[in-house]
Amino acid sequence: MAASRKDQNWRSYLKTHPLFQELKANHTKPTTQIDSSNILAIRDGLLYAWDSESQCLLVTNLSAFVQASERFTSGRNTTSSSTSKLNGKSFVQLICTSVPIFDVESIVLNTTGHLVALIGKNGVSVLELPRRWGKCEESDDVKQKMICRTTPIAERFFLGFPNTRVLKVDWHPGGDTDSHLAILTSDNFFRVYSVGDPESPAQVYQLGEVSQSLSGSTPSPYQLLGEAAVSFDFGAATHVKQHQRDEIVWPVFVLYGNGDVFTLATSFGRNIRPGTLQGPLSMNPAAEDNYGVDSCSLLCLSTTPAVLVIATSSGKLYHCVAMERDADETRQKEETADLSLYVYESVELELSLTTVSLETTDIVEDDFSCLITLHKDPTAVGRYFCSHSAGVHCVVVPWIGSLQSATDDDTSAVAQIFMQEQSCIVEHLVCTKPLPSSPPSPILGICVSSDPTLGLTLLCLLSTFECMALPLRSSVHIPTEGRLLSAGASEVIVSPLRSLHRQSFKSHIQQLLLQRTSCHPLLRGGATDMEAAECFQLLGRTTQVLREHYLQRHQQVMDAIERRVQALTEQKELQMHDLQAISRSKLELQDNAESLADRYEEMTDRMDEAVSRAEQLLRKLQSRTPVLSDAERSMAAELNQMQEKIDQFKSSLLQVKKKAEYQKLQVRRQSKQNGGQLVGGEQTEQLSSVLQNEGAVIGKLMFQVKQFKNTLSM
Numbered sequence: 106m107a108a109s110r111k112d113q114n115w116r117s118y119l120k121t122h123p124l125f126q127e128l129k130a131n132h133t134k135p136t137t138q139i140d141s142s143n144i145l146a147i148r149d150g151l152l153y154a155w156d157s158e159s160q161c162l163l164v165t166n167l168s169a170f171v172q173a174s175e176r177f178t179s180g181r182n183t184t185s186s187s188t189s190k191l192n193g194k195s196f197v198q199l200i201c202t203s204v205p206i207f208d209v210e211s212i213v214l215n216t217t218g219h220l221v222a223l224i225g226k227n228g229v230s231v232l233e234l235p236r237r238w239g240k241c242e243e244s245d246d247v248k249q250k251m252i253c254r255t256t257p258i259a260e261r262f263f264l265g266f267p268n269t270r271v272l273k274v275d276w277h278p279g280g281d282t283d284s285h286l287a288i289l290t291s292d293n294f295f296r297v298y299s300v301g302d303p304e305s306p307a308q309v310y311q312l313g314e315v316s317q318s319l320s321g322s323t324p325s326p327y328q329l330l331g332e333a334a335v336s337f338d339f340g341a342a343t344h345v346k347q348h349q350r351d352e353i354v355w356p357v358f359v360l361y362g363n364g365d366v367f368t369l370a371t372s373f374g375r376n377i378r379p380g381t382l383q384g385p386l387s388m389n390p391a392a393e394d395n396y397g398v399d400s401c402s403l404l405c406l407s408t409t410p411a412v413l414v415i416a417t418s419s420g421k422l423y424h425c426v427a428m429e430r431d432a433d434e435t436r437q438k439e440e441t442a443d444l445s446l447y448v449y450e451s452v453e454l455e456l457s458l459t460t461v462s463l464e465t466t467d468i469v470e471d472d473f474s475c476l477i478t479l480h481k482d483p484t485a486v487g488r489y490f491c492s493h494s495a496g497v498h499c500v501v502v503p504w505i506g507s508l509q510s511a512t513d514d515d516t517s518a519v520a521q522i523f524m525q526e527q528s529c530i531v532e533h534l535v536c537t538k539p540l541p542s543s544p545p546s547p548i549l550g551i552c553v554s555s556d557p558t559l560g561l562t563l564l565c566l567l568s569t570f571e572c573m574a575l576p577l578r579s580s581v582h583i584p585t586e587g588r589l590l591s592a593g594a595s596e597v598i599v600s601p602l603r604s605l606h607r608q609s610f611k612s613h614i615q616q617l618l619l620q621r622t623s624c625h626p627l628l629r630g631g632a633t634d635m636e637a638a639e640c641f642q643l644l645g646r647t648t649q650v651l652r653e654h655y656l657q658r659h660q661q662v663m664d665a666i667e668r669r670v671q672a673l674t675e676q677k678e679l680q681m682h683d684l685q686a687i688s689r690s691k692l693e694l695q696d697n698a699e700s701l702a703d704r705y706e707e708m709t710d711r712m713d714e715a716v717s718r719a720e721q722l723l724r725k726l727q728s729r730t731p732v733l734s735d736a737e738r739s740m741a742a743e744l745n746q747m748q749e750k751i752d753q754f755k756s757s758l759l760q761v762k763k764k765a766e767y768q769k770l771q772v773r774r775q776s777k778q779n780g781g782q783l784v785g786g787e788q789t790e791q792l793s794s795v796l797q798n799e800g801a802v803i804g805k806l807m808f809q810v811k812q813f814k815n816t817l818s819m
Contacts, residue, residue, distance in 0.1 A: 115171040116562070116574035124154060124165045124196040128570040131158035136568055138547055140476045141492045143211040145550025145566045148218045150558060154550070154566070155212050155223065160204045162212070162221065162232060162253075165196040168558040197248070201255035205230045207263075211550075215276045217283045220300065224274045227267065229258040229288060231300050258286060258303045259296070266292070273336050279355045279373050287357070287371075289337050295359065295369065310369055312359060312382060334367075336360045338405040338413075340427075345372075354380075358413060358427075360403035361385075364395040366413065366425075368442060383442040386427070396423050396448065404479035407486050408505050413446065414489065416477040420454040422491070424502060424529065449504075450528055456495040457538045473541065484555045484579070490563070494545035495538035497565055499577075501530040534575055535565055553577070614662055744813050751810050758803055765796070 119125075144155040150168035155161075207225035214221055223230040233254045263269065270291040277285040277297055284300040285307065292315055297308040312334045340356040357369040359382070370380030388396060402416040411427040425446040456473055475494040482488040487505040491498040504527045537546035550566040565573040733741065 115167075115559075116576070119170075119572055119574050122165065122170065122572070124152070124163050125570055125572050127163065127196070128154065128156060131156055132570055136547075138549075138568070139494060139545055141478055141494055141547040141549070143478065143480070143492070143550045143552075144209065145552050145564060145572075146212050146214050146221070147552045147554050147556075147564060148214050150554075150556040152552075152564070153212060153214070153221065155209050156198075157209060159198070160201065162199040162201075162223075163196050164199060167554070168556055171558050195249070198250045199232065199234070199253045200250060201230070201232060202252060203230065203255040203257055205255075205257070211274075213274065213276065215283050216278070220276075220284060222274055222276065222286060223255075224271060226270045228260065228263045229271060229274055229286065231256045231258060231284075231286070231303075256300055256303050258288070258298050258300075259306070261304060272334070275337075275339070277355070277371070278339055279342070279353060279371065281373070285373075287337070287339075289334055289359075291333065293333055295334070295337065295357070297371065307373075308371065310371075310380075310382065312367070312369075313361075333362055334359050335362050335401055336403040338403050340405050340411045341407065341409060358403060358405055358411070359384075360400055360415060362400055363398050364388075364400045364415065364417075366403070366415070366446060368444060386442050387430075387445045388425070389445060389447050396451070397421060399474070401476045402479045404481065404489055406481070406489070406502070406505065408508065410508070412502070412505060412508070414479055414500075416479055416491065418474045418476055420456045420474070420477070420493075422452040422454065422500065424449045424452070426508065452500065452529060452531055454491060454498050454531065455533060456493065457541055457543065458536060473538070473545075475545065475547075480551060480553075482553055484553060484561060484577075490534075490551055490553075492548040492551050492565075494547040495536065496533065497535040497548055497551060497563075499532040499534050499563075501532075503527060503530065534563070535567075535573065537567065614665065741817075744817065747810065747813065751806060754803060754806060758799075761799070 144157075146153040147167070150166060152165050152167050154163045156163055201223075205223055205225065205228060207228035209223045209225050211224045212221055213224065219234050219236075221232045221234065223232060233256070235251055235253060263271075268291075272289045272291055274286060274288050276283065277287045279285070280299075282301075286298045286300070288296050288298065290296070293311065293313040294315075295310040295312055296306040299307050313332055337357055337359045340358055342353050342355050344351050345354050346352070352372055354370050354372045357371055359367045359369055361367070365385035367382050367384030368386065369382050372380070396415070397417040397419065399418045400415055401418045404414040404416075406412040406414065410429075413425045413427060415423040415425065425448050427444045427446055430443055430445045454477070456475070473495070477491050477493045480490040480492060482490065485501075487502040489500055491500065507527075535548070537548070538544070546568045548565060549568060549570070550564075552564050554560070554562045554564060561577045561579055563575040563577050565575065567573065
């Protein structure tokens, strides 16, 4: 809120700036100008304005002016030296070395910001800004008046052909030094001049029949038929290979009065030949009147593919997309241009406010027409401004972002964008001709400031030399509600019914409330002095706008909300009925589950009993089977072998026993004969231990034989 309060302060104080006070003081006579002009420009916080009375360029530092207004608002005092220099409360006069002999109607800064083109209907001059500017522009060394070098462009040509008028002038984006001017004149020639060589054009292109009329009041027949060029604009650069080198070509879109659009390829490359005029580009879908015969202005938005805006003096705008044409189609239609224009939408501007007659209560018809000048917005690609004798309009093209992304992904997706019903947004910012009876009050200049100190602001200079500062939004968006839950809160459960709709209900309501046109402009200029009857007409107009554009929308939103509530109520009742049925089914399923669990346990016990009985039966059957199995055969063979060994051990044991008895007898006999013992005590112990061991082995073998016999039931 603090930032917006500061912005509001400096914007409100801008009316009292010494620069505009100087302009008002020098232009005390009422202006006789009918068409709008553009004598205002801004770059890097520096505001430029042309003073036609003193024939000089006024410059002030708006960034320092904002700081000064903040100090004034906060009550802090400033020194007298700072108020007398270029600190935002004064301005500098840039005096031309060669004063233009024509009336300057517009000024255009080049890309680098060191040259200013002074443009009039009968001539063009270039003013070179002081080189000391930069950090020194806010110091005390800056003078109040500075002489700047001024170079007339094609001065001898305009003096030799005084009836030739300048239609449009712009800086050529392809120059290496940013010092080439492209000039479109009423003799159907497009010339490119260099500031270094201002008399001879660097490039000349003939756009049609050359006028043979020497009288300025008598237009030529081709001008009456609209076959003369009225405006042009540069497109995006393209790369062309010539002699194994990449050359940059800048296409120029040329608009004719009958609505035809031609293309012209321009380049400063040495290997590129001068381009030829191609066209007219076919307009799709085709129209009998070729979308108007009073075209007056052309604007090419910086997009890929190029989006052209064609304006007519009756207040209509056409948004066209330039797409490449197939080679076969070009051959069939015998057209030289490789592009074709697809008209996406048409917009009709409300130049003067629509009012109702006091006597008949009918809508007052207004056939007012004027030249409309189109201005790019350097801060937003999809936004541009229209200035004319009745005010200022702002147009936003929201589908440009979708067009660029579709072109980057797949060219076939561009056709889907044309099928979408996404229209542009028109906002009526300033109205200087509120009623059909009001006199024209042209806009003298508009410019957009993107300086961080100033904020995004539209500066508009009225015919009374009053400067209006209107804040702009950085991008077109629909305001959304803030989140009430913190980041650590539980996740929001999304209803599955939302997936059935293409867009949410919130987006639908926002689309209903979104205003495609703004019908509450600021009344300035000739709109301030009106009679009571005219004020009553404006009151009726305001009431009508309130009913049609506000109350009607809110009524639609209320009806949509009521239908939504009714549908949700019916869905809730149906869901509650379904919940009750589900609860009953749940209880039934629980009872069935309990009975099934009991039956399952019973069946499990019976199955275990049957399995045990089957195992016993199998064992009995196996035991009574007359045929032995492989395991039983191997076991029987092993037992037979063990039986044979046992028999051998028995015979060996008997032999050992007999030998032992025989030895005892022999020992006894020998002892009786010798009268003493032949075997000692140690030998006797050894023999007894050996016999005990063999007896233990024989006993173990006997035990195993008994176990095998018991196992085999022998």
